[in-house]
Amino acid sequence: MRKSFYGIALAGLLSGNIAADTFEQALQQVKEQDLREHVKTLASDKFEGRQPTTIGEAYTLEYFTRQFDKLGYTPGVDGSYLQPVELVKIEADPDMTLDIAGDKFEYKVGMVAGTSRESELVELKDSELVFVGYGVNAPEYDWNDYEGLDVKGKTVVILVNDPGFENPDSGKFQGKTMTYYGRWTYKYEEASRQGAAGALIVHETAPASYGWSVVANSWSGPQYGLVTADGNQSRVKVEGWLSVEAAQQVFAKAGLDYAEEKRNAQQGPYSKAMGSKASVTVKSTLNKSTSYNFLATLPGSKRPDEHIIYTAHWDHLGKDPAKEGDNIYNGAHDNATGSAALISIAKAFASLEQRPERSVSFLLVTAEEQGLLGSKYYAEHPVYPLAKTVANLNIDAMNIMGPTKDVEVVGMGKSELEKYLKKAAQRTDRVLVQESRPAAGIYYRSDHFSLAKKGVPALYAKGGPTPLNEEIADYRKKMSVIQTGCYHQVCDQYRESWNFEGMVEDAQMYFEIGFDIASGDDWPQWSETSEFQRP
Structure with missing residues (x-):
């Protein structure tokens, strides 16, 4: 003691x-x-x-x-301790295939895809692929991978983490310490703000800090979200992941070297049209329910x-x-x-x-x-x-x-x-x-x-x-x-x-x-x- x-x-x-x-x-x-x-x-x-x-x-x-x-204690919510939280459970049908330039990637093997939209059916059909580096728009770091781009209706391909992780001595961002710009949640949010139709994050174990099995297991099955006034229609249609092996194949099919493009993205804000198109259909079942936060005040x-x-x-x-x-x-x-x-x-x-x-x-x-x-x-x-x-x-x-x-x-x-x-x-x-x-x-x-x-x-x-x-x-x-x-x-x-x-x-x-x-x-x-x- x-x-x-x-x-x-x-x-x-x-x-x-x-x-x-x-x-x-x-x-x-x-x-x-x-x-x-x-x-x-x-x-x-x-x-x-x-x-x-x-x-x-x-x-x-x-x-x-x-x-x-x-x-x-005093109940915090109009005489009650309970704040209702409306939830929507969205479960994607695993019977889906992502087609990129004629190459097909199977669910949970080379890709995982789903949607945050309250829609039973969303699809990408011949959506142009654009590599947007780390997918970051951070004025305080003088970094904008989307600068000068129009990605409306297109699907962006994004590296995981932020530019400082694999180049910690560069002075970019906070080195090995991840900022919010490195989180997958941010990348989908920014892609949505930019008007993209789809967003695919390239998984790599070290910068993600977890293996592909975590992606395959955690982003498949039932996914929960908050019920919103617009049914989350402001989000990209399709949110997904590519395994690094799948990404290397996609880049090679587009005549690009994945490792070289990644190095370019680490040097400064970067984007490149890939000349390939993606198609996928996501069918989902939806269920809504109410849970509660508990709030008490002294x-x-x-x-x-x-x-x-x-x-x-x-x-x-x-x-x-x-x-x-x-x-x-x-x-x-x-x-x-x-x-x-x-x-x-x-x-x-x-x-x-x-x-x-x-x-x-x-x-x-x-x-x-x-x-x-x-x-x-x-x-x-x-x-x-x-x-x-x-x-x-x-x-x-x-x-x-x-x-x-x-x-x-x-x-x-x-x-x-x-x-x-x-x-x-x-x-x-x-x-x-x-x-x-x-x-x-x-x-x-x-x-x-x-x-x-x-x-x-x-x-x-x-x-x-x-x-x-x-x-x-x-x-x-x-x-x-x-x-x-x-x-x-x-x-x-x-x-x-x-x-x-x-x-x-x-x-x-x-x-x-x-x-x-x-x-x-x-x-x-x-x-x-x-x-x-x-x-």
Whole structure:
């Protein structure tokens, strides 16, 4: 167990005028016993893996309601805790073939294709192919692959990641650290803004940070989206992927060398008409349903219109009736731990004798596993104005590997929120370190990103990679054997053997960050190098 620093010079460290012993008393309301009970309940078989729109969702929302009612929180949505989120499930018929210049590519073998449009039938017919390099339009980096192009009705072929990844010493973008321009989501969005009919991303394992099997398995089958007024007709008709082997074949058929064209695209904004045409028909089945975000608020004592919002996703993958034996994806680590942390942090705030000056809200969102849809919906339909949202603090898959000497910052250097994180981490004598795989773009893959895109400074951090001592190091080795391979699998279950000390420290750290911001009048800003800024 780590030596506690909570009693050292608290009065000098705290912002606002709340008594130090009151803060420490509140801090200690984040308890291992509570965290264990919340995780154990939310990850139990009764909750059936917490898939949106199932009985598991109903049990989950009922549990949150009991907890926040007991703590005296105010429902955030017109007298209710629940914000409806309309979802559409689109499942493409796998019986499709992509034809490019007479060469045919089979579904999940050399290509994957689908649509975000709420349409049972979309097709490309003899759509001209245009290679657009990385498909980036980034004025702050003086980079626009679409400059001077008219791609309306055409299909763009795009490299994965951004220009800095494979040329880190060039000074382009942020080197090996992925920016949002490297994410596949951005590439489809930009192609849509440019008026393209189709968009095909070339998959390569290193710059994507995952293998082709992830593309074939994750982008096939049911895909979820938000119901929109225009039925997503503003999106490109067809969104797809090409394996690198398929791409090499396509380029060669067009008389181009893929490797050479890729090198050209790394040097500066680049595009080239390929002289080939693509055709594919995508037939889909559609189903609409309603899920819910959960929002609870502790009103501020002086400036209740200003909010600090904590986020965590409550959903997981549900159950698979076709699977023999254990078929429930309990999602204990991902993300019953984060949901449990928000309840415990909420308890700490509720215990304060004097409320912070600003309001503190807890947003537990749906459909993160389907593409950050719950947080995206909130960002597009905020209950509290985003201009009055001071900061977002996000928690996803907490530390179950024991206490650490460091805190891993996902997206390190993006905002001034890190000064609050640094102060809170120092309370347990920890230092801040960069995430272990910045090239993977993890910052763009959790719910804080939805608010960041709208300009709200957002922080995502977790216990770091360095164990506190040899005893914890030994525990980590043993637990890693058990946990490895359990991400999005039925073995992601609650275990009594989990060490919750690091989780408690991280949850207390998050409480302190929110407390300090809510008790002061500072408005943290994005850093100048961040791709996000307040409007």
